[in-house]
Amino acid sequence: MPTYTAPTKDMQFVLHDVLKVTEAKIPGYEDLEPDFTSAILEEAGKLTSEVLAPLNAVGDKEGCRLENGVVYTPTGFKAAFDQVREGGWTGLDMPEQYGGQGMPYVMGTAVGEMFSAANQAFTMYQGLTHGAASAILAHGTDAQKDTYLPKMTSCEWTGTMNLTEPHCGTDLGLMRTKAAPQDDGSYKITGQKIFISSGEHDMADNIIHLVLAKIEGGPEGIKGVSLFIVPKFIVNEDGSLGARNGVSVGSIEEKMGIHGNSTCVMNYDDATGYLLGTEHKGMRAMFTMMNEARLGVGMQGLAQADVAYQNALAYAHDRLQGRAVTGSEHPDKPADPLIVHPDIRRSLMDQKSFAEGARAFILWGATMIDAAHRSEDKDADGLVSLLTPVIKGFLTDVGYDMTVKAQQVYGGHGYIEEWGMSQFTRDARIAMIYEGANGVQALDLVGRKLAQDGGKHVMAFFDLVKSFCKDNADLNEEYARDFIEPLKAASKDLQAAGMYFMQNGMKNPNNALAGSNDFMHMFGHVCLGLMWAMMGKASTEALANGTSDATFHETKLATGRYYMARQLPATALHLTRIQSGADTVMALDAANF
Amino acid sequence: MPTYTAPTKDMQFVLHDVLKVTEAKIPGYEDLEPDFTSAILEEAGKLTSEVLAPLNAVGDKEGCRLENGVVYTPTGFKAAFDQVREGGWTGLDMPEQYGGQGMPYVMGTAVGEMFSAANQAFTMYQGLTHGAASAILAHGTDAQKDTYLPKMTSCEWTGTMNLTEPHCGTDLGLMRTKAAPQDDGSYKITGQKIFISSGEHDMADNIIHLVLAKIEGGPEGIKGVSLFIVPKFIVNEDGSLGARNGVSVGSIEEKMGIHGNSTCVMNYDDATGYLLGTEHKGMRAMFTMMNEARLGVGMQGLAQADVAYQNALAYAHDRLQGRAVTGSEHPDKPADPLIVHPDIRRSLMDQKSFAEGARAFILWGATMIDAAHRSEDKDADGLVSLLTPVIKGFLTDVGYDMTVKAQQVYGGHGYIEEWGMSQFTRDARIAMIYEGANGVQALDLVGRKLAQDGGKHVMAFFDLVKSFCKDNADLNEEYARDFIEPLKAASKDLQAAGMYFMQNGMKNPNNALAGSNDFMHMFGHVCLGLMWAMMGKASTEALANGTSDATFHETKLATGRYYMARQLPATALHLTRIQSGADTVMALDAANF
Incomplete structure (x- = not known):
């Protein structure tokens, strides 16, 4: 259980x-x-x-x-x-x-x-x-x-x-x-x-x-x-x-x-x-309450991913199966625990780096909603409106994938209801659908939010990322290499996608909408990249200041590095797809599918 | 139903x-x-x-x-x-x-x-x-x-x-x-x-x-x-x-x-x-029967994806919701069918291009098993042994994703058991697990099959792709641009990944195994790319020869172009991840997860 x-x-x-x-x-x-x-x-x-x-x-x-x-x-x-x-x-x-x-x-x-x-x-x-x-x-x-x-x-x-x-x-x-x-x-x-x-x-x-x-x-x-x-x-x-x-x-x-x-x-x-x-x-x-409601559903994607991850991790510690390829780590036991295996680690790191990045993203979004409501901060309201479909669509799509990965760690037991991992995936599945199916989120993002107020909010987002990168490029060399550089590259991809939509979406809106799902996902990656850069900064500073909890912060940095190296580069693939335009997507007559 | x-x-x-x-x-x-x-x-x-x-x-x-x-x-x-x-x-x-x-x-x-x-x-x-x-x-x-x-x-x-x-x-x-x-x-x-x-x-x-x-x-x-x-x-x-x-x-x-x-x-x-x-x-x-059994499970991934796709397509034709962004296509009806929307098309094209590519891959694999058994063709046996974990792991991972996409087309109805789309995803889920969980398939591919017989079979695969590209580069200009060039690029990525494993896996096998899942997936994409190139060739020739079924072959070409433009480029992302090595994957002490 x-x-x-x-x-x-x-x-x-x-x-x-x-x-x-x-x-x-x-x-x-x-x-x-x-x-x-x-x-x-x-x-x-x-x-x-x-x-x-x-x-x-x-x-x-x-x-x-x-x-x-x-x-x-x-x-x-x-x-x-x-x-x-x-x-x-x-x-x-x-x-x-x-x-x-x-x-x-x-x-x-x-x-x-x-x-x-x-x-x-x-x-x-x-x-x-x-x-x-x-x-x-x-x-x-x-x-x-x-x-x-x-x-x-x-x-x-x-x-x-x-x-x-x-x-x-x-x-x-x-x-x-x-x-x-x-x-x-x-x-x-x-x-x-x-x-x-x-x-x-x-x-x-x-x-x-x-x-x-x-x-x-x-x-x-x-x-x-x-x-x-x-x-x-x-x-x-x-x-x-x-x-x-x-x-x-x-x-x-x-x-x-x-x-x-x-x-x-x-x-x-x-x-x-x-x-x-x-x-x-x-x-x-x-x-009126849509931003809150959708942020709440995005949070469900994170929540199911996190609880599924927690249990997958426990299982990976407990279940003895095979030996580490670099030499047994527990020769006293009949086999090593699953967690020694690189592919199990990859899966766990995918889950961990997503859950922690998504948590920061959600809480950041919630502070913007507070700023909008409590301080009547119109910029915060505009930014969180822009990010709401990303929070909802990206976090529930990826959150679901993560529950599937967690379930996979259990092997055959993941498929048996008694073990409970199936429920996480089955429950997580709804979040991709309700409160506006994720295709509708992507449409809202690209068809409405991008151009809202003359594109002011998306420009504000890019400025925010740019300022962050500039302000923290000198934190230390390692941080700049592992966090700032990847974030810059990903943000550049996102800007290029936005540019493609501007240049090609006018003459044919399908060129934008055929890339809406990819854009939502690449935007999500850039947001999680920004979150990891912010968390990486906090942990770098804590370590520099001689924190008493060095292990926590070193773990945080290692997890962030994983995200930056292994997940964030997905922006390039999304950009490639977007730049391939609508032609291949819309080529078939409906009758010829 | x-x-x-x-x-x-x-x-x-x-x-x-x-x-x-x-x-x-x-x-x-x-x-x-x-x-x-x-x-x-x-x-x-x-x-x-x-x-x-x-x-x-x-x-x-x-x-x-x-x-x-x-x-x-x-x-x-x-x-x-x-x-x-x-x-x-x-x-x-x-x-x-x-x-x-x-x-x-x-x-x-x-x-x-x-x-x-x-x-x-x-x-x-x-x-x-x-x-x-x-x-x-x-x-x-x-x-x-x-x-x-x-x-x-x-x-x-x-x-x-x-x-x-x-x-x-x-x-x-x-x-x-x-x-x-x-x-x-x-x-x-x-x-x-x-x-x-x-x-x-x-x-x-x-x-x-x-x-x-x-x-x-x-x-x-x-x-x-x-x-x-x-x-x-x-x-x-x-x-x-x-x-x-x-x-x-x-x-x-x-x-x-x-x-x-x-x-x-x-x-x-x-x-x-x-x-x-x-x-x-x-x-x-x-x-002894493993290749057959695993090919059979890979086939289940395709099968569930295909039946789910068929029903998603029917629903996309039937369900009236919203209007085409480029102007209503059915002004006589209260709304246009879902299939007019670019993001629904993207999803359907993902599913269609996967199912048809996977079908060719499975049947090609089956002919190799026949050649191995009926002709005692050792090369065919070696090649199908190499490809077996790809067929099993890639087709069931992606096949499952496709059932999820098909379910998504139904919106809220996709989550209701009565509509039957949930069953396809729930049934498809097992194929990623049994007959060797997909992580084990990736391990088999990278840890065993790549180096089998001195790497002879993977070299044979690359030769096969190379020869195909060379032999068909002149079929016509459009075909070369849409099919041959993307296949060449993807195959190059795959070779680069293999090279990375050779150069870095010796000193630390984790460098290979941390990329095993990505390698399995990029290999799968190259195989489906090859299948689409082969199918594209057949349809190009049929059209050149004045086939009586031009619509079928034009649809086939359009579907192939979609795969080449939108799916095959995933190899670059997989390569990036592989080349980031094992360090970020293995950084944490097991206790610090």
């Missing part, structure tokens, strides 16, 4: 040695002293390791069960959810006004990684609630906020997001769910939604559905979509629960993974709904 | 236009006229599409069931197995002497791809039987052959291969299963084997287990391992079935995929076994 150990030390390193959060001049960050963040991370680590991780396999095996309209969650989920609620974890970064703890988003993100790694299916119940609550916080009336947010902050009530319908996922303009205005200002919602995570379950007193629907007589397509609050039980004026609303679960889906989360078909039949935000501006309201 | 259409036309193209089998001067190949092979392929295609494919999801959902020592296969498997037996498909390439049809292995391979694509779990029952029968054919006494082969050829009896034990998979020297010699020349076998595919089931009258065990008092480690025939029911002298032997199924494993195949823990308790081949030479006997 797999286990999970929260990477608290690594998170502390990123927060304090690399991102230097207390110096960031973001309101609220002044409280993030190392002792304070450590206390939170350790406590969350304990909860996730001891309570959530042991339920991960249970959730996978049992799944959710629908009986007479009620969805039953797996054994132990309810008690664990109580424990999470009692600990105040569900409102960590929600406003104190509504019962939250008002901490920065970066702390919610660090804790969120642990929760997701320990039990992704379980964590989604609170994750969706957080998303729905954030939308109400941003767009609700004061009355709506007062009605829903306290209970959603505490997760006494949970939330859902209802976008997809059987015939439309990405293209929400095709939506059929209708909203009929009523005399009292409410609406009657009718239609079917699918793939609704946490759509129905037995762990909360009420479920607050956010539902996209078209108000009758409104504009065609995506411009006629509005967002509604549709509670499972109508909330009375005094806050007590009233009548059951016209929303019911049609079925629960049998999925490849995240079995512990109930993915529901939801039927709305003249259900009472309340407009959230402005009429016909539902997409805007739904997507 | 997914469907399967056998790629008979593409197979005919490879057999006749590319490999020109009837001209190959291999005994038996003179019969392989287009009409003859077409008849077989069409018949097999019908059976696989109509009978086996519809049972694929059934097998996945129901799995196998163990009750009182009996394993029940999924609904419909037994009747389908009868149909397969009656059609003579199980003995297609077995000797006529034992009731087979005596066809070349290449035909068994082509038909095998269809069977695997339609239903991998089902096909494994006959696949394991074929493997066990081949071992008996190669190493059995005449009496053993007469006793077992007729019934195994017809699959009235099925077979298994018993290697793995709980504590040893790759490192079989750690084996504990014992064989105690008896006065009558037989042995008593005692021990436990795990991961035994088709180990017990209800579709055959008898099951012939081939079991590796150590004869008491023999040499230590791998040199003391012998191979035994252990039938489930002892076979009487007259061929009738006698007493039940001391072999029983302990449990069946719950796996990530191939649920329709019973993967058993087998317990041997003083079971009667008969030595197959020579004492203590069990590994050699087991591995």
Whole structure:
């Protein structure tokens, strides 16, 4: 059975040695002293390791069960959810006004990684609630906020997001769910939604559905979509629960993974709904929280990769098989452990260097979201908007690959469900799909974000990399060779790709979009390269300053060197593909495939 | 529900236009006229599409069931197995002497791809039987052959291969299963084997287990391992079935995929076994058939990729979502089909160009096995031995990735079991693991095969590529630019990697083994590049000769150009990684991971 150990030390390193959060001049960050963040991370680590991780396999095996309209969650989920609620974890970064703890988003993100790694299916119940609550916080009336947010902050009530319908996922303009205005200002919602995570379950007193629907007589397509609050039980004026609303679960889906989360078909039949935000501006309201939601999914890619890596590493230490090619390292044992073998090391280093780089990337992204929200820093907002599809698409694509590599370390046992490695890959698979499939992320990046505000944000990113390289080229010779030079080369590749799009995408947009996936991946590599350069700098300085934890920092440098030497050069391949243009991609008539 | 259409036309193209089998001067190949092979392929295609494919999801959902020592296969498997037996498909390439049809292995391979694509779990029952029968054919006494082969050829009896034990998979020297010699020349076998595919089931009258065990008092480690025939029911002298032997199924494993195949823990308790081949030479006997078995697994990688691709393509045609960026292609419909989007095309072209290239590679490999066996062609034997780990490791790694891409085309529906795309990835996952995990394939390639016979075979491969490039550089200008030049560049990368190993692997073997996975992949790309160059040549010539099927050949050329432009350049990245050496891979102390 797999286990999970929260990477608290690594998170502390990123927060304090690399991102230097207390110096960031973001309101609220002044409280993030190392002792304070450590206390939170350790406590969350304990909860996730001891309570959530042991339920991960249970959730996978049992799944959710629908009986007479009620969805039953797996054994132990309810008690664990109580424990999470009692600990105040569900409102960590929600406003104190509504019962939250008002901490920065970066702390919610660090804790969120642990929760997701320990039990992704379980964590989604609170994750969706957080998303729905954030939308109400941003767009609700004061009355709506007062009605829903306290209970959603505490997760006494949970939330859902209802976008997809059987015939439309990405293209929400095709939506059929209708909203009929009523005399009292409410609406009657009718239609079917699918793939609704946490759509129905037995762990909360009420479920607050956010539902996209078209108000009758409104504009065609995506411009006629509005967002509604549709509670499972109508909330009375005094806050007590009233009548059951016209929303019911049609079925629960049998999925490849995240079995512990109930993915529901939801039927709305003249259900009472309340407009959230402005009429016909539902997409805007739904997507205000998009950067956060997508960063959260990118984090899931990292989280599954990390927990899978931890277990692959333990197995590589334990499993005796063969002998080191350079001579037995444990002649006293019947064989050497797997970890002596170079190809096993390669796989472990791929996983380790990805997980640590991705963690820094995610936390860096979260500080930008905090800067955008807490300091109204428009540059940070622009940069994180640019990077959001990279975080989501790249980290979930690669995160999934890493779970596959971790599973592979187990050999045949990796394929047997009892060992738990299959679940990591099956659970990680969804993150490439939901919250905008990764092809859509790549399209968003190349088709929209690159040119946003006249290309200002991508130029800012390149400037940032350039300044970093310039400022740190003299740190020491080895560092310059192992970190700065590879980062410069990769960044140059990325710029060349951007240039190719500019020069060729105008005359034929296919020349840009045929390279969108490659561009997203090369951008991800450059970001992780930058993260490793930043971490390498922090560790180089720590060692120069005579740190008491030299092993940690030397390990960090060695891991970074691996990434720079073995992963970052992928940018050149992506550039080659991009520069081959759209011709070979679009050559065939659709009928001739 | 997914469907399967056998790629008979593409197979005919490879057999006749590319490999020109009837001209190959291999005994038996003179019969392989287009009409003859077409008849077989069409018949097999019908059976696989109509009978086996519809049972694929059934097998996945129901799995196998163990009750009182009996394993029940999924609904419909037994009747389908009868149909397969009656059609003579199980003995297609077995000797006529034992009731087979005596066809070349290449035909068994082509038909095998269809069977695997339609239903991998089902096909494994006959696949394991074929493997066990081949071992008996190669190493059995005449009496053993007469006793077992007729019934195994017809699959009235099925077979298994018993290697793995709980504590040893790759490192079989750690084996504990014992064989105690008896006065009558037989042995008593005692021990436990795990991961035994088709180990017990209800579709055959008898099951012939081939079991590796150590004869008491023999040499230590791998040199003391012998191979035994252990039938489930002892076979009487007259061929009738006698007493039940001391072999029983302990449990069946719950796996990530191939649920329709019973993967058993087998317990041997003083079971009667008969030595197959020579004492203590069990590994050699087991591995005589290794090239075939591994090529067969590589084929599974291709097969799952192809069936997944077929369904992704159909979905991309059907699913309306969004509009083409260059202007709507179906303004009459509410949206354009997915296939208009460049990133969907990229994914489909990745899949198509892989599947067709892999098919040619597999069939080319099969002709070499035929040449080795039927013509005793030692060069062909050496070359296919070199390429076997590439076929197995590269095609299953990439084949798996392709099933993931196909699943991604479905968006959220790809994650729902009902749509069937998840099964393709879950089933394809095993091929990277069994028959030697892919890390072991890479080790075999770099650690053993490269230097075999003084490097003769890899030199022969390079000569072959070189000659091909030289001979066809003048075919026409476009062909030279699109096919020959990229192949030359990729082959040069591969040679440079080999050179790096020669120069650096001697002083430290880790320098070679840290690059083994990259080498296997770059070798795979060069092989597929060669296949595309060969197919491109055939299609170029067909077009020059005024073929009546210009669309087929133009599509083939366009698909090949895609591979050459977008996939083959990966060799440069692999070379970069290899040339970075072992230092970053091996830098960490095991304790510091």
